[in-house]
Amino acid sequence: MKRPIIAALSLNLSASLLLSACGSNTEKQKAGSAPAAEIMQTLPAKYDPPIELTTGSYYFSGIKYPQGDDMNNNVWTRTLESEFGIKVKHVWAVHYNDYEKKMNLTLASGDLPDIFLVTPAQFKQLHESGLIEDLTGIYEKLAPDSVRKVLKEAGDEVMEAAMIDGKLMGIPFTGLAEESVPVLWVRTDWLRSLNLPEPKTMADLQTIIEAFTKQDPDGNGKDDTIGFGIDKDLSAANGFMNAYHAYRGIWVKDASGKLTFGSIQPEMKKALAALQTMYKTGLLDKEFGVKNATQMTQNVTMGKAGVYFGSMNSGIIPLGRSRDKDPNADWQAYPMPSIDGEAVMYQHDLNIYGGFWVVKKGVKHQEAIFTLLQKWLDTFYFNTSDDLFAKLNEAPDNNTLWMYAPIKMYRSEKNVSVYRNIKPLLEGGGGDKSKLTPEERKVYDSIQKYQNGDGRFWGENASFGLNGGGKVVDQIIKNNQFMPNQFITAPLQVMTDKMPQLVKLEAEAFTKIIQGAPIEEFEHFVADWKKTGGDEITKAVNDWYTKK
Known part of the structure; x- marks a missing residue:
């Protein structure tokens, strides 16, 4: 059992944190103004003029940027600004192993980003301190279908964990616990x-x-x-x-x-x-x-x-x-x-990857969290374009492009969906290869090579083939065999x-x-x-x- 990572953050700091967190950002909601959920029925196609949102982020070992790019100037930040009018500014970025410690320091300072990822312990304390937005209304009205789909796949308890006193106080960073069962x-x-x-x-x-x-x-x-x-x-x-x-x-x-x-x-x-x-x-x-x-x-x-x-x-x-x-x-x-x-x-444990995405109290365009999540999901999980995949996910010379995305959630049935989607093609009774994602097409092609005698792709067939690991997990999910x-x-x-x-x-x-x-x-x-x-x-x- 891990110790709460912000145990040293005293709740006695609540008042000073609240004043510090709500006093400077130009995008914050003005006192007495209507919440976004009351004035908006659909997500904006593009913000005009553009808005700026700050965040803190982590990266994994091996991340690399093309010459001239960095965490605030890369293919993801440029795409988000050009397509949606959202300027994402990373106020800091640390290695994944150091993220919790860095976020502790950020919370203690009171200088909070607009949208950021917190652990369950941090989540609870931020709510008790009154420092994060209630997202219930904007979720009900504005959450895209792709976000709802991924949250549903993760299990009912995941959304339940994000509810405090009947209010949705964060968006779960959904994980892979279900399809990772033994x-x-x-x-x-x-x-x-x-x-x-x-x-x-x-x-x-x-x-x-x-x-x-x-x-x-x-x-x-x-x-x-x-x-x-x-x-x-x-x-x-x-x-x-x-x-x-x-x-x-x-x-x-x-x-x-x-x-x-x-x-x-x-x-x-x-x-x-x-x-x-x-x-x-x-x-x-x-x-x-x-x-x-x-x-x-x-x-x-x-x-x-x-x-x-x-x-x-x-x-x-x-x-x-x-x-x-x-x-x-x-x-x-x-x-x-x-x-x-x-x-x-x-x-399995709670099916989240570390915690919850939260929006700082007073941020005006809190609904933008869904625009960012939808772009991530549509690009990483539901995209069938090889060109888009090479642009934002994985290029021939850089397989870390996806790490640049400022906000993510993982699809709990991602790998088993590869099995499901290539199964008709492997059976020879149907399926449309053009409707597969680039990753699914790659797995399918690898299995075809194995079936034609190339033993280098035995592993892909063992995991995703007709009698592979995907078949077992697919049945577990269909039967809801989870505890x-x-x-x-x-x-x-x-x-x-x-x-x-x-x-x-x-x-x-x-x-x-x-x-x-x-x-x-x-x-x-x-x-x-x-x-x-x-x-x-x-x-x-x-x-x-x-x-x-």
Whole structure:
């Protein structure tokens, strides 16, 4: 559990911040003037005269600008001004890893940009300080269809998280949590060599894992393979635990409708017992307790593990790299079988990428946030023009153009949509290649090359082909097989104070149990968790939940 990143920002600064934030920008709403939502029925096609909006931004490693360009003069800023009459001024830009710290300093200074991205903790404090606009009215009247579509795909809880006291106080920076749920990948060349069935049941999967460990699936005559790799943080075990209806580290509803912590439920004990049995019989890496996720993945790329929980894109990386060592390595994605035949529900945290886009209190043209978002979505996700793609997304000599966009939101079903949209063409029964996005056309062409014998594109076929990872995730989405974290607000103070100790307690207990401690230790862990702050946190969480 991360600590609130602006805990040092005292709410006692509210009055001074409000005065500082609302006193200088020429585009701010004058006292007594009507809100934009009351005077506007449609988004302006173009502002004339142009308006200026300020923001703070981040960039990723590798970003590059053509000679003469910079964060305030580039193809995106020029396009936004020429097409919409919006001059975007970045008052600062830092590396993504430094963004939260920089925003903390900005909030403490009181010199806020017009539109900016904040974490859930910052979001809550800005609202309590009265420093951000209520966007309810302009969203209802002016939000473009593309924005509404992407927010709907992200899940109802995402918009709910942006509501405070019944008001929409920010626009979620939607994320990729849903299509990033764990996908079960199995080496099918090993299945064939050992004459094993595909994993349709948990018993099938257990048989496969045991055989991959004990029957020399790679045929090298050595006892050097493991069936299933997990890491010391157990992140790779979440998919397996979900198959037991156990949900580690998130808040779920119990039978009475109250929220309870997934890690302390009886289902978790059953999942840990299964992992313990696998560890005792040598089916798990004996050194998992000291290996991080990168080291665990090396077992896969080096051809030492045959069952892997990854994402729908894992066919490209890391599984594609296993073919560098063994060109015959063949992996396929499967739905995770459950322990009892009931549908597996895949856990995920709130489906946002870091936080919420907010508008500073008093900004006159607050509706411009939707113009900026619509341009981003229409360019990055819904564009079919190769020329526009090369201009604003990715040029042959610069694949970082998209980073220049001042405001973004990610499409939660972006990658699975690639699978959906090229599927008719791959099946040969229809589809129109010209209606694909440039990225979709590139994936389709790569799969065609693979089908014609070019093994370099095996990964694209494994992830996006007819029987790839996309097919599995598409079915999960259609069946709504998600178990989202029900705690969707900023961490409560009691969480900040006590959750780090509970996280450490859980990690130690789970690792010891998997490595052979009596399974009854689970009850001891639960008791310790409750008395070490868990009960206090649970009460606070449910107090929030009943009032939200």
